[in-house]
Amino acid sequence: MKLLVNFSRGKGRKPIIAQVVRDTGVLISVERAVIDSSEGEALIDVPDDQCELVRDTMTKLGANVRILEHGVSLNESECVDCGACISICPREVFSFDPGLKLLLSEERCIICGKCVEACPHHALTVQV
Numbered sequence: 001m002k003l004l005v006n007f008s009r010g011k012g013r014k015p016i017i018a019q020v021v022r023d024t025g026v027l028i029s030v031e032r033a034v035i036d037s038s039e040g041e042a043l044i045d046v047p048d049d050q051c052e053l054v055r056d057t058m059t060k061l062g063a064n065v066r067i068l069e070h071g072v073s074l075n076e077s078e079c080v081d082c083g084a085c086i087s088i089c090p091r092e093v094f095s096f097d098p099g100l101k102l103l104l105s106e107e108r109c110i111i112c113g114k115c116v117e118a119c120p121h122h123a124l125t126v127q128v
Ligand code: SF4
Pocket: 074, 078, 079, 080, 081, 082, 083, 084, 085, 086, 102, 118, 119, 120, 121, 122, 123, 124
């Protein structure tokens, strides 16, 4: 399960992800992160059965955490199988089947949004 975590990085604050790994013992995979001197946003992946534990622990430490139920979604009725999303996706979420119909491996998505902007038919959406 993917969680989107927003946190502040004031002086003296401890690294929140490392702290949660230590306190819960849950292995956290960081899929993308944007962090500056004052705040950060990270998309993390944790085992489904431990996501609420991680969310609650991070929330107690002052983070804003959202559980993301889905990665990218495809509106098949709008898709024309042009392949523009295949080349732009950094995680190889998209591919063609032998009949050149678009396939999705949604679990690989890191919700970066690049494909949403690239799709000429507005067939793709991500949870925000
Ligand atoms: S870019 Fe849009 S229309 Fe083209 S294959 Fe991808 S989802 Fe379909």
